[in-house]
Amino acid sequence: MASGSGITVVVRVRPLNEMENSRGDSADGVRCMGDRVVLAGQRQLTFDAAFGGPDQAQVFERTEMRALLDASLQGFAATVFAYGQTGSGKTYTMSGPEYGTELDASGAITSASEGIIPRAVRHLFAMLDSYTASRSGVSYAISASYLEIYNEQINDLLNTSSTGLPMRWHAAQGFFVEGLVVVDCETVDELMLVFQEGTKNRKVGSHLLNKDSSRSHSIMQVQVTSRELVALDDPAAGLAGAPGNDHTVETHGRLSFVDLAGSERLDQSGSIGRGARETAHINSSLLVLGKVISALSAAGESGRVGHVPYRDSKLTKLLADSLGGSSLAMMIGCVSPSSAALDESHNTLQYLSAAKRIQNRPVVQMSQASSMAASLKSLRDEVQGLRMQNMALHQQLSSISASGLLQGHGAMSGRSTPQQPFGAGSAQAGMQRTQSVPEHRYEEARQQREQVAAEHVAAELAHLRRQNAHMQMANNLLQRSYNEVKRENDALHDKLERLERVFVDKDHDDVL
Numbered sequence: 394m395a396s397g398s399g400i401t402v403v404v405r406v407r408p409l410n411e412m413e414n415s416r417g418d419s420a421d422g423v424r425c426m427g428d429r430v431v432l433a434g435q436r437q438l439t440f441d442a443a444f445g446g447p448d449q450a451q452v453f454e455r456t457e458m459r460a461l462l463d464a465s466l467q468g469f470a471a472t473v474f475a476y477g478q479t480g481s482g483k484t485y486t487m488s489g490p491e492y493g494t495e496l497d498a499s500g501a502i503t504s505a506s507e508g509i510i511p512r513a514v515r516h517l518f519a520m521l522d523s524y525t526a527s528r529s530g531v532s533y534a535i536s537a538s539y540l541e542i543y544n545e546q547i548n549d550l551l552n553t554s555s556t557g558l559p560m561r562w563h564a565a566q567g568f569f570v571e572g573l574v575v576v577d578c579e580t581v582d583e584l585m586l587v588f589q590e591g592t593k594n595r596k597v598g599s600h601l602l603n604k605d606s607s608r609s610h611s612i613m614q615v616q617v618t619s620r621e622l623v624a625l626d627d628p629a630a631g632l633a634g635a636p637g638n639d640h641t642v643e644t645h646g647r648l649s650f651v652d653l654a655g656s657e658r659l660d661q662s663g664s665i666g667r668g669a670r671e672t673a674h675i676n677s678s679l680l681v682l683g684k685v686i687s688a689l690s691a692a693g694e695s696g697r698v699g700h701v702p703y704r705d706s707k708l709t710k711l712l713a714d715s716l717g718g719s720s721l722a723m724m725i726g727c728v729s730p731s732s733a734a735l736d737e738s739h740n741t742l743q744y745l746s747a748a749k750r751i752q753n754r755p756v757v758q759m760s761q762a763s764s765m766a767a768s769l770k771s772l773r774d775e776v777q778g779l780r781m782q783n784m785a786l787h788q789q790l791s792s793i794s795a796s797g798l799l800q801g802h803g804a805m806s807g808r809s810t811p812q813q814p815f816g817a818g819s820a821q822a823g824m825q826r827t828q829s830v831p832e833h834r835y836e837e838a839r840q841q842r843e844q845v846a847a848e849h850v851a852a853e854l855a856h857l858r859r860q861n862a863h864m865q866m867a868n869n870l871l872q873r874s875y876n877e878v879k880r881e882n883d884a885l886h887d888k889l890e891r892l893e894r895v896f897v898d899k900d901h902d903d904v905l
């Protein structure tokens with residue numbers, strides 16, 4: 394996926410909560426109408442989807458969640474964010490109801506009330522099992538980490554004693570957190586445990602707007618490594634049976650689930666002391682996030698991006714790839730329906746409208762060796778396509794030449810002589826060059842062989858492209874000549890008919 398891909402933006406309007414009900418708030422501050430969100434005063438905004446009410450399943454089923462999971466299995470990075478004011482339903486949407494409120498007999502959250510993350514965990518393993526069953530030579534490895542950014546400090550939610558972790562920059566990976574626990578998960582239950590453990594350890598506090606308010610931004614990251622054995626043997630290119638021509642292509646997909654802390658107004662939340670300090674950190678990092686979104690959305694499809702202040706907060710550093718980077722992304726904006734929260738809901742929806750204009754450039758993440766193998770394979774596929782085109786062009790040329798109409802148009806006949814496709818001989822020559830490489834330098838020899846094969850394929854590609862372009866031109870010229878001759882023939886035919894009519898008329902006059 395080389396071209397730009399917009400961020401998918403959906404909105405969720407929760408039901409009125411207890412406090413709003415007890416105050417007698419009206420629920421017509423924000424309403425959903427299809428994929429539109431209608432604000433009191435009849436202002437309407439359209440998003441990729443809009444949901445009202447408590448139904449958790451529809452948020453998973455009617456958004457692009459399955460496509461994002463699938464993309465991670467193909468080697469793409471995908472991020473799902475929940476954004477909105479405090480108490481608007483972000484944690485409910487991402488995880489489910491507050492931990493422990495809706496438990497079944499075994500102590501697990503009831504499946505109907507599960508949020509996006511546990512649903513994604515189950516679906517990911519179901520998809521992965523069905524892919525492994527239907528495609529031989531493919532295998533997957535899953536691992537996961539879970540962190541929170543609390544007061545601008547990174548804490549490991551899978552190891553509560555690991556706090557204040559450093560963030561580093563890597564040219565290929567971008568920003569990453571050093572020293573995070575990464576858990577290998579072979580089963581759905583193991584990944585579910587990671588989710589439950591991390592969610593339980595997240596900082597939660599109470600204030601007037603939400604008794605279980607998340608005081609940190611949390612990011613659960615699932616790494617999806619796929620390995621596929623790709624046969625690079627190409628009998629037509631004379632490489633069949635060459636040792637080391639099978640390659641394991643390794644892709645590194647990633648799913649990031651981001652539950653942002655909610656913006657809050659201190660006069661409404663009543664947070665004081667530690668709570669007020671948390672609020673200040675939350676609001677300032679959300680402010681930077683807002684600046685990043687507006688800088689990127691200003692660029693829109695033109696792709697001309699000015700300065701984006703990613704480095705101004707830890708949150709935006711970690712989300713750099715998901716906003717304007719190489720990741721696929723879906724943002725879920727959560728809002729209250731209450732007319733009393735209209736200003737905050739309006740702000741959230743404006744944020745979301747700006748996010749809709751951001752263009753990401755999703756790319757598959759592969760290991761270097763895999764990407765060389767994959768590009769070699771795709772070059773060979775292209776050669777194969779060109780060979781078929783080559784044959785079709787030869788046939789076309791012969792049939793036009795054989796039509797007989799073009800005899801005398803000899804300028805074309807030389808060009809239409811089929812040429813031998815470029816190929817096997819030089820490939821063999823390329824292979825022979827590697828035979829003298831000593832055994833202990835096998836890896837080096839393999840790389841050289843791949844290099845030679847790549848050069849050979851590239852040369853053949855260039856040759857076929859030239860030859861096909863040449864034949865295409867010859868075909869066009871022949872077609873033009875054919876049309877001219879046909880036009881001349883038709884004209885002669887008309888003339889003949891006219892003459893015949895004259896003779897018939899003359900005979901007729903003579904008889905009379």
Ligand SMILES: Nc1ncnc2c1ncn2[C@@H]1O[C@H](COP(=O)(O)OP(=O)(O)OP(=O)(O)O)[C@@H](O)[C@H]1O
Pocket residue numbers: 406407408410446447448477478479480481482483484485486490491603605606607608653654655656727
């Ligand atoms: N769609 C919904 N249906 C039913 N109840 C909901 C819904 N969304 C949220 N709630 C309830 O509203 C309350 C606040 O939700 P939640 O904690 O998810 O908000 P939040 O946006 O994560 O808040 P904060 O930013 O303060 O952490 C919770 O009691 C939750 O169960």
